[in-house]
Amino acid sequence: MSALFWKRVYKPASREDGYRILVDRLWPRGLKKERAALDNWSKLISPSTALRQAYHQGVLDYDSFAADYEQELEHNPYFEEFTTLIKDHLKNGNVTLVYSSKEPKLSHIPTLQAHIEKESGIKSVYSD
Numbered sequence: 001m002s003a004l005f006w007k008r009v010y011k012p013a014s015r016e017d018g019y020r021i022l023v024d025r026l027w028p029r030g031l032k033k034e035r036a037a038l039d040n041w042s043k044l045i046s047p048s049t050a051l052r053q054a055y056h057q058g059v060l061d062y063d064s065f066a067a068d069y070e071q072e073l074e075h076n077p078y079f080e081e082f083t084t085l086i087k088d089h090l091k092n093g094n095v096t097l098v099y100s101s102k103e104p105k106l107s108h109i110p111t112l113q114a115h116i117e118k119e120s121g122i123k124s125v126y127s128d
Contacts, residue, residue, distance in 0.1 A: 003125060005094060006104070009031060013035075021041070023098070079119070083116060
């Protein structure tokens with residue numbers, strides 16, 4: 001049975017990853033495209049530039065950032081297309097959503113993961 005995984009983009013790609021989607025708005029620092037081994041870059045599903053910058057500058061605490069990002073996801077016109085992409089590729093194998101954050105629990109990843117599960121019923125696991 002196919003699975004949806006989450007993995008740091010700097011970890012080597014593996015055969016088990018299947019279809020790999022980057023879920024960050026910015027390209028990961030110092031990473032060559034060949035090493036990233038991506039099949040898709042869904043930057044429009046990540047937090048807006050303004051929200052990301054406010055969080056990184058300390059204007060927002062994590063809870064406010066997560067709540068604001070959840071609101072962005074609720075109104076994101078690309079979210080349905082994004083989950084359809086995941087579901088379509090899960091029919092043929094695994095899908096791995098990759099991100100660059102060193103601390104995924106303090107990034108947009110938990111909010112995105114919860115929203116995917118809530119809206120589409122797709123459960124996932126971390127493969128790191």
